[in-house]
Amino acid sequence: MKSSRFPLAIPLAAAALLAIPASVPAFALLGFTLPLTQRDFRVYQTSFVDATANNNVTPSANYPGATGAAMALWKAASEWGSYRHGTNGSGDVTQGAIGGAPANTAFADNPLANFDFTYQGVTTTNGGSFGNVISATQTSLGPGVLAATFLPGGSGSSGWQMLFDDPQWTWDDGPTGGVSGWCIQGIGTHELGHALGLGHTGVAGATMVAGAAPFAVSLRSIETDDGAGIVANYVAASATKPRITGLSGSFSLGGLLTITGTNFAATGNEVWFTSAAANGNPKTVTGLASANAGTTIDVTIPTSAPLPIDGDLLVKVPPGTLAANLSNAWPIDLTSGPPPTLTSISPDPAPLASQTGTPMTITGTDLATVNSVAIGAATVSGAALTTSATQVTFNLPNPLANATLGPQSVTATSPAGTSNALTLTVDPANPPFLLTLTPTFTGAMFNADTYTAPGNFVILCMSTLNTPSIAPGIVSLSIGGNFSFLLLFPTTVANATQGKATTSFVVPAGGGGLDFYFQAVSLPPSVIPPFLASNANTVHVLF
């Protein structure tokens, strides 16, 4: 029926066309709102390759840790925030204040809507269709198109993507009003308006107006019509919306931070940090109580991966289903604190390799963010370390690769720097340790590494029988079937640097599909028994 009405409508429309007075359509809504889980965004900063796109390296107090295009886009997102960003909304010389109501200044902070973007740092990917990543593309988006926001399925509620056209335009990160290319912050403010659900307006001077005149600096500051649009989509910031007004206390990872504001819940508050997470999600700390009638929250800044980084901090109050449950975004400049200080390491000495593994403990101060421990030329890092403010524990790698025997320097490194050095004496393996063997195949070169005291003779034993062979007072093996089938390989001598002896041979034919059991025996130069045996290992010959 639609098609039959269409021709009739045309003459009516056409007759009226030239008579219609110029209309001024106000803000338009795209028909969706972003849930709390899709208000995060990241910036693929290095995709902006123009020389002017990342040459602003001057720190800005309200945008800690950010430079260039990332800072410009963070400012753009803050412009749509519910209140001024940070103490006074500073950061843009072309307007009174970034964030909150359009007319806000350094002295006035009126609220905008129940909406805040959450800056989640920089990334090195375009994030795909749903990643909420802002990047520049080297593929033209089409002539005359500056940048585009993509909404999979027509809605950003499951994620969105934003692209700036690099081949066609030169981009500039500001921060002054006198830019030499298209203003990333201005166009970013406009595009982020799309991402949050706004279409275009016909109100001249508004950020969401259709076409941008060079170089779009004026788009940095939203106008009354833009403000009306976001309020229409998300409702005006409610009187009960949690609000952050300041931070105090420790800004070090592991330190106690105090958040000051209003409308925090008595219990069950959640604090969101900008995170180093690869997925763009914030680092959250849950189950926090407030004090002083809902005006302060104490939170220990997390030290576990992914670590919080410089960025924004927000508070979400339960139940978490309404937009009004999330506070404004407040900048936080994390300090790395002093470098770690080490006081002791145990056990000392520790073996280079052992049959049971060796748990190690380092004690000291400022150890919460230690991310690697160096023992001579060996390094233990990442998830292998368990840290607290005063302790680092880990299992000594078996063997301690690259390490040499004797006194070794031990240091710990955190984002704040490297500690003082302790000395750990690395002893030879005792009893001997046979490194885990891997499956092999007929004709392959096979290596078996045994760790023991330097200069000791090592005899590698092999059997198809996994039952003991014991000669009291001389040797005790767990393989060999009471010496009924035991093949001994030629003796090798453990080297001086690690006490490592390597036995090598070509796997002979005839063993395909079978399991072979290995154990090493270490003989001191005196050749006086008893002779210590290593752990036993199994090797499967594939074919």
Next chain:
Amino acid sequence: MRGRTLVLAPIALGIGAPALLAAIERLDLRLMVEKADGAVVGRIESVTSTFHELPDAGEHVFTHVRVVGNDFFTGAPADVTVSFIGGRHGDFEKYCAEQPSSAELRLGNRVLAFYKWTPGMGGGEGMNGLYASHGGIFTVLPGPKGDVVLGKGDGYAVAANTAFLTLQAQANAIRASLPAKQHK
């Protein structure tokens, strides 16, 4: 809210709402004539799409609109396909906030479309890009005194509803004033 009522007026008349979605270059007729390679006025014969995996931007859809009619400037017969980023390809939809509205792209619609050959657009050799995406296509309707091109407001190449012959004359006058090397 008064403004929103005005936006709905064209829909009530059955001519489709203007796209009103753009982060595009601000244009007027002179700039558009200067920057576009050409323009075609005619009926939309087909609307197709292709799927592209762009090396640094992921999965995208490009929509291709074939317009059959006449060259806007010379009146010579023309059959031109113009393309823009965004749209649906099979079950995959990736809406671009700058793309023309579906109402503008109905088969049989008469449109005026400005285009420019854009190397690399879509990741391949290039495409005849619809200039400024939704900002480069305008609906043409018959009127008692001849065809009328519907304007899209301030900042667009056709800002206000304009008689086609008037617009064509203005565009040709602009074109004649340009250095010859800018004609393509």
